[in-house]
Amino acid sequence: MEKTAFIAIVGRPNVGKSSILNEMIGQKVAIVSSKPQTTRTRIMGILTEDDTQLVFIDTPGLHKPVNELGKYMVRSVNESVNGVDACLLVVEAGKPISHADEDLINKFKSLGLPAILAINKIDLIRDKTEIMQQILNYTQKFNFSAIVPVCAKNGSAIDELKDELKKLANEGNYFFDEDELTDQPEKVLASEMVREKLLRLLGKEIPHGIAVVIERMRNRDDSDILDVEATIFCEKATHKGIIIGKGGSMLKKIGTYARQDMEAFFQCRVNLNLWVKVKEDWRNRERMLQSFGFDNNDFL
Numbered sequence: 001m002e003k004t005a006f007i008a009i010v011g012r013p014n015v016g017k018s019s020i021l022n023e024m025i026g027q028k029v030a031i032v033s034s035k036p037q038t039t040r041t042r043i044m045g046i047l048t049e050d051d052t053q054l055v056f057i058d059t060p061g062l063h064k065p066v067n068e069l070g071k072y073m074v075r076s077v078n079e080s081v082n083g084v085d086a087c088l089l090v091v092e093a094g095k096p097i098s099h100a101d102e103d104l105i106n107k108f109k110s111l112g113l114p115a116i117l118a119i120n121k122i123d124l125i126r127d128k129t130e131i132m133q134q135i136l137n138y139t140q141k142f143n144f145s146a147i148v149p150v151c152a153k154n155g156s157a158i159d160e161l162k163d164e165l166k167k168l169a170n171e172g173n174y175f176f177d178e179d180e181l182t183d184q185p186e187k188v189l190a191s192e193m194v195r196e197k198l199l200r201l202l203g204k205e206i207p208h209g210i211a212v213v214i215e216r217m218r219n220r221d222d223s224d225i226l227d228v229e230a231t232i233f234c235e236k237a238t239h240k241g242i243i244i245g246k247g248g249s250m251l252k253k254i255g256t257y258a259r260q261d262m263e264a265f266f267q268c269r270v271n272l273n274l275w276v277k278v279k280e281d282w283r284n285r286e287r288m289l290q291s292f293g294f295d296n297n298d299f300l
Helices: 017-025 068-082 099-111 129-141 158-166 186-201 237-244 246-266 286-291
Strands: 003-010 043-049 052-058 086-092 115-120 146-149 211-219 225-234 269-278
Touching: 003 017, 003 158, 017 043, 017 052, 017 086, 017 115, 017 158, 043 158, 052 158, 086 099, 086 158, 115 129, 115 158, 129 146, 146 158, 186 211, 186 225, 186 246, 225 237, 225 246, 237 246, 237 269, 246 269
Parallel strands: 003 052, 003 086, 086 115, 115 146, 225 269
Antiparallel strands: 043 052, 211 225
């Protein structure tokens, strides 16, 4: 008998939610960076093993919003929790329980949702008694179905985490084909690959004011080459100069790294062309948010 479960991966920004998702799926379906609020939308990853299909919703980090984009991200988290069978709360090893974590735990209680706690980045903690105390603190807050200390960076205990999540699945037919890994359209995956390189290569503030839109994506006739044209939108002219770099050096580097990821994922040669345009204060402009794929109507 097949079993399935929809599971929302929730937690504060930069605790490793996307890294855990990628590690469980065995394929990079969500971008990763050291900067907080990397994930902006709900990204669905699909794991089918043995007789169980787990459908993961990787949500943005729960934070206090400072613009319309931030409000969209918070609504995305709340909506995701409302429509799943269980939740995976990810926290960072050695960190105290935050207000955001308590808000999520209260959400689990009010909805009667089963939840598993993953304590990530255990490789950064030398004194393991800190983790034991952290487990005790969370146990006093909520009756988690399981608590699993993990390290997404090296894959430690990820299999154990998957086994615990499978226990939350219920009998029912699969929602997706067994070989599917994500529900994200190819254009979204490609745009996220470009945005990840921007996050990794640029300063702290600029990436949060950047959006990437794939304008064109088409396979050449009688060829294994995929042509991709993308526009990088930023909020200031000075940011545009930084993104392009001296003599186009930064843009070339971004394009090279993004193209390599695309070729690995799409299993073909990629011809990637990037442009940079300025759209001032786009994170507070509803029409711009909608044109970039952030549809507020989905969360009303």
